[in-house]
Amino acid sequence: MATVELSFTALPAHVRTARLVATAVARRSGVDESLLDEVRLAVGEACSRAVEGHQLYCPAEPVRLALTDQAGRFEVEVTDTCAPGARWPGSPGGGEGARGGDSNPAGSHPGEEAYSRIGAGLGIAVIEGLADDVQISETSAGTSIRMSWPLPEAVR
């Protein structure tokens, strides 16, 4: 049973809310202060990725965020409901609509797509660089990114 569950409409504006909630729950769960920035950024990356995927493939469906502290770890799970095999932002071959913040065709010129692809891989790179443990899995319902950080002995 998650300590906190959050379900939000797939809009970029809500990603900040998800970050704030995750950081507050992590702090309340006892995650070390020095790790809170990492939790905030990794959760933001996972939620951004889910929101962009939903906007491309299933905009009416909400993104789910579950925050749990158990067995000495603080665990975050971000779940999307895009069909498996969808060309995800940040996945190999995830071309059009791939994230990176510069994929807007307005003002584009030769080489633009190549740079969008560079940006596309950054989100996952950041998550893997930040979270203590990361598992990305595809289910029949969509994709989930599960990340966790250790809790100090004192709060276990």
Place this chain on the structure above:
Amino acid sequence: MDLKLDHHSKDGIEIVDVEGEIDVYTAPRLRELLIELVNNRFYQLVVNMEKVEFLDSTGLGVLVGGLKRVRAHDGSLDLVCTQERILKIFRITGLTKVFGIHDTVDEAISARRAEK
């Protein structure tokens, strides 16, 4: 807080002051500003990130896109940042090798002048 953007010229280089959070929601505004500057023929840019509170990969993508645009005109895009939590993102993604990252705006300007 939201994103606050401003820019001014100093020693022939356009300084872009960024304050607040750069994420999937706000990054498009920074992208639009960088595009606007390049369209107005400002090809030497310094992005001052000393007041940035949050930066994610969407923001990194915008900065890489800006760098590409100015380089297409033999220009430059340097960064000013001393905050460890922001610098960490550049290190994780290997972008410290792509951008010139300086401690102050004056240092960024001097370094750019020295390369000319």
